[in-house]
Amino acid sequence: MAGQAEDDITSVLHESRLFKPASEFSKQAHVKSRAAYDRLCRRAEKDPEGFWGGLAEKELVWFKPWKKVLDWKPPFAKWFVGGSTNVAYNCLDRHLEGPRKNKAALIWEGEPGDSRILTYQDLHREVSQFANVLKNKGVKKGDRVAIYMPMIPELAVAMLSCARIGATHSIIFGGFSAAALRDRINDAEAKLVVTADGGHRKGGVITLKEKVDDALKDAPSVETMIVVKRTGNAVKMKKGRDFWWQDEMKGASAVCKAAALNAEHPLFILYTSGTTGKPKGVVHTTGGYLLGTTVTSKWIFDLKEEDTYWCTADIGWVTGHSYIIYGILSNGATSVMYEGVPTYPEADRLWEIVEKYRVNIFYTAPTAIRALSKLGKQWPKKHDLSSLRLLGTVGEPINPEAWMWYHTVIGGGRCPIVDTWWQTETGAIMITPLPGAIPAKPGSATLPFPGIAAEVVNKNGKKVPPNVGGYLVIKRPWPSMLRTVWRNPKRYKETYWSDIPGVYFSGDGARKDKDGYFWIMGRVDDVMNISGHRLGTMEVESALVSHSTVAESAVVGTPDEIKGTAICAFVTLELGQKPSEALRKKLKAHVTKEIGAIARPDQIRFTDNLPKTRSGKIMRRLLRDIAAGRESVGDTSTLEDYTVLAKLRHDEES
Numbered sequence: 001m002a003g004q005a006e007d008d009i010t011s012v013l014h015e016s017r018l019f020k021p022a023s024e025f026s027k028q029a030h031v032k033s034r035a036a037y038d039r040l041c042r043r044a045e046k047d048p049e050g051f052w053g054g055l056a057e058k059e060l061v062w063f064k065p066w067k068k069v070l071d072w073k074p075p076f077a078k079w080f081v082g083g084s085t086n087v088a089y090n091c092l093d094r095h096l097e098g099p100r101k102n103k104a105a106l107i108w109e110g111e112p113g114d115s116r117i118l119t120y121q122d123l124h125r126e127v128s129q130f131a132n133v134l135k136n137k138g139v140k141k142g143d144r145v146a147i148y149m150p151m152i153p154e155l156a157v158a159m160l161s162c163a164r165i166g167a168t169h170s171i172i173f174g175g176f177s178a179a180a181l182r183d184r185i186n187d188a189e190a191k192l193v194v195t196a197d198g199g200h201r202k203g204g205v206i207t208l209k210e211k212v213d214d215a216l217k218d219a220p221s222v223e224t225m226i227v228v229k230r231t232g233n234a235v236k237m238k239k240g241r242d243f244w245w246q247d248e249m250k251g252a253s254a255v256c257k258a259a260a261l262n263a264e265h266p267l268f269i270l271y272t273s274g275t276t277g278k279p280k281g282v283v284h285t286t287g288g289y290l291l292g293t294t295v296t297s298k299w300i301f302d303l304k305e306e307d308t309y310w311c312t313a314d315i316g317w318v319t320g321h322s323y324i325i326y327g328i329l330s331n332g333a334t335s336v337m338y339e340g341v342p343t344y345p346e347a348d349r350l351w352e353i354v355e356k357y358r359v360n361i362f363y364t365a366p367t368a369i370r371a372l373s374k375l376g377k378q379w380p381k382k383h384d385l386s387s388l389r390l391l392g393t394v395g396e397p398i399n400p401e402a403w404m405w406y407h408t409v410i411g412g413g414r415c416p417i418v419d420t421w422w423q424t425e426t427g428a429i430m431i432t433p434l435p436g437a438i439p440a441k442p443g444s445a446t447l448p449f450p451g452i453a454a455e456v457v458n459k460n461g462k463k464v465p466p467n468v469g470g471y472l473v474i475k476r477p478w479p480s481m482l483r484t485v486w487r488n489p490k491r492y493k494e495t496y497w498s499d500i501p502g503v504y505f506s507g508d509g510a511r512k513d514k515d516g517y518f519w520i521m522g523r524v525d526d527v528m529n530i531s532g533h534r535l536g537t538m539e540v541e542s543a544l545v546s547h548s549t550v551a552e553s554a555v556v557g558t559p560d561e562i563k564g565t566a567i568c569a570f571v572t573l574e575l576g577q578k579p580s581e582a583l584r585k586k587l588k589a590h591v592t593k594e595i596g597a598i599a600r601p602d603q604i605r606f607t608d609n610l611p612k613t614r615s616g617k618i619m620r621r622l623l624r625d626i627a628a629g630r631e632s633v634g635d636t637s638t639l640e641d642y643t644v645l646a647k648l649r650h651d652e653e654s
C-alpha cells in the first residue's frame with residue numbers, strides 16, 4: 001500500500017441528485033424494489049452459503065452436485081467442492097433443447113461493415129469443431145492456450161472451445177506488444193497460441209501474427225499456432241508450427257462432448273497490472289466464476305429473453321470475458337460484438353449499431369462516454385436510440401457531467417444507468433445499483449450486490465464513519481473471486497490479503513455516504529487507471545529504464561479530461577545523454593514497443609534528479625502534484641534535496 005495513501009483519501013465530490021427508476025421499469029425487473037433488494041441482502045447475510053448454493057442450483061446445470069458450498073482456509077477459497085460442470089455446456093448446450101436453439105447468441109459487426117450472426121446452434125457447432133482442433137493438436141485438460149486476437153467471432157469460439165475441453169485460456173489484449181505477449185505466454189507456459197493475420201482498426205489493419213512470430217522467438221513452451229484469416233494481409237507461416245484456422249476447421253468433427261470439470265478447475269488466467277513491474281496472472285475457476293457472472297448479468301442488466309445486449313469492451317479485458325461472453329451466454333441472451341473503434345468511419349458508429357440491431361441494453365466505459373460527448377450530440381441525434389432501455393458503465397468513476405449526458409442524450413431520460421464497480425480479480429460486478437430497485441446518484445456505484453460484503457475501513461480494518469474516506473475491502477469470500485495468482489500463491493496472499501487484517505483489499509479508496517452509497521475514489525496504490533484500463537507505474541518505469549539512455553524514471557498518473565488519467569514520466573538520463581525532442585519521441589516509441597500503445601506516456605519530463613526521501617524512496621505524491629500543475633500541499637519535510645522540486649516545475653513538456 002502506498003505510504004501517502006491516507007492523505008489522498010479526502011473526499012471532494014458532493015452530488016445529491018437522486019434518479020429513481022421509472023415504475024414501468026421496476027414492475028418488469030428481476031429485482032423490483034428496494035425492499036426486495038434488502039430481503040436478498042438479509043438472506044445472504046444470514047446464510048451466505050445457503051444463498052449462493054441456492055442460486056447455483058437454480059441458475060446452472062451441474063453434472064455432479066457439490067458436497068460443500070464453501071471451503072474457506074483464508075485466504076484460499078474453494079467453492080462448490082466436489083461438484084462438476086462445464087462452462088461451455090452452460091453457455092451453449094443447455095440452450096439447444098428449447099426455442100433458443102435458433103436464437104442469435106452472437107451478433108457480430110466488423111469494422112468495415114461486414115457482419116455475422118451466430119445462433120446458439122451455430123456457435124455450439126463451431127465451438128465443438130474447434131475443441132476437436134485443439135485436441136488434434138495435442139491440447140489436453142489443464143494445458144494453457146494463449147489467445148491474441150481481434151474482436152472477431154473466432155475469439156469467442158476459441159475461448160469457449162478451451163472451456164469445453166478444460167484447457168485454461170489466457171487472452172492477451174491485441175493492443176499489447178510482442179514483448180508483453182511473450183512474457184505472458186512464458187509465465188503461463190502456453191502450449192498453443194490462437195491469433196489472426198490481422199484485425200481492422202480505424203480503417204487500417206493491425207498486424208497480430210507478426211507480433212506472435214516475434215514473441216515466439218523466445219517462448220519455448222509453444223508448439224502450435226492457429227491463425228484465423230481475417231484481413232488477408234501477407235503473413236509468413238512456419239511449417240509444422242503454424243496452421244490456418246479455416247483449414248483446420250474444414251475437417252474437424254462437430255461432435256465433442258463437454259468435459260465434466262471440477263468446480264475449481266482453472267477456466268482462465270488473465271494478466272493484470274500490479275504495483276511491481278511483473279503483471280499478475282489472475283486465476284479464475286469454473287463453478288464460482290460462472291455463478292457470479294450468470295447471476296450478476298441477469299439481475300444487473302435485467303436480461304430478458306427478447307433483449308439485445310451490447311457491451312463495447314474488448315474481450316482482452318475482464319469485462320469482455322464476463323459480460324460479452326460467459327455471463328451473457330450462460331443466460332441464453334443475445335450478445336452484440338463489435339470489431340472496431342467507436343469513431344470509424346464516423347463519430348456515430350456506436351449509435352448506428354444500436355439502431356441497426358435495436359440494442360436494448362448498452363454497457364460501456366466512462367472514457368468512451370466522455371470522448372463521444374465531446375464530439376457533440378448531433379451524432380447520436382442522427383439515430384433512433386429508442387430501443388435502449390438500460391445503460392451501464394464500468395472501469396472508472398464516471399463524472400456527473402458525463403453521467404448526465406449519457407442519461408439524457410443516449411438514454412433519452414428514460415433508461416436507468418448501472419454504474420458497476422468491480423475488478424479483474426473479483427470476476428463479477430460487486431457494487432452496483434440493481435436497476436429496478438436502487439435509485440442512482442450520478443458518480444456513485446451505489447450499493448453492494450446481494451451477498452457481497454463490501455465495506456470502507458481504515459488501515460486497521462475498522463469501519464470508518466459516513467463520508468470519511470478509507471480503503472475499499474470485501475469482508476467475506478464470494479464465488480467469482482480470484483483463487484490465486486498463477487503459480488504464485490505468496491503474491492496472492494501479500495497483494496490482496498495482507499495490508500488490512502482478515503479482508504480482501506481492492507487497492508481502491510472509497511467513502512460511503514449517509515445512505516450507505518459507495519463513492520469510489522480511485523486507486524491508492526501505484527496503479528493508474530488509463531481509459532478504464534489498469535496499468536502499473538512500475539511497468540512503465542521498467543520499460544523506460546530498459547532504454548540505454550535512461551538512468552532512472554518515475555511515472556505518475558495525472559488527471560485527463562477524456563482518459564481519466566494520463567501518463568506522465570519523469571526521466572533522468574544516463575551521464576552524457578542530452579534531453580531532446582527526438583529522444584522524447586524515441587522513449588515514447590520504446591514504451592509502446594515494450595508494453596503497447598496504452599502505456600505510451602503522454603508527457604516525458606527530463607530531470608537531473610528525482611525528489612526522494614532520505615531513505616531513497618521516490619516521493620510520488622510530489623510528482624503527482626507537479627504533473628498536475630498543483631502546488632504541493634503535503635509534507636515535504638523528508639525531502640532530500642529541495643532544489644529538485646523547483647527544477648522539476650520548470651521542465652514542462654511543451
Ligand code: PRX
Pocket residue numbers: 272318319393394395396397398419420421422423424425445506507508520522523529532533534
Ligand atoms: O479502480 C477501480 C476501477 O478499475 C479497477 C479495476 O480495473 P480492472 O481490473 O482493469 O477492471 C476494470 C473493469 C472491471 C478498480 O480497482 N473501476 C472499475 N469499475 C469502476 C472503477 N472505479 C470507479 N467506478 C467504477 N464503476
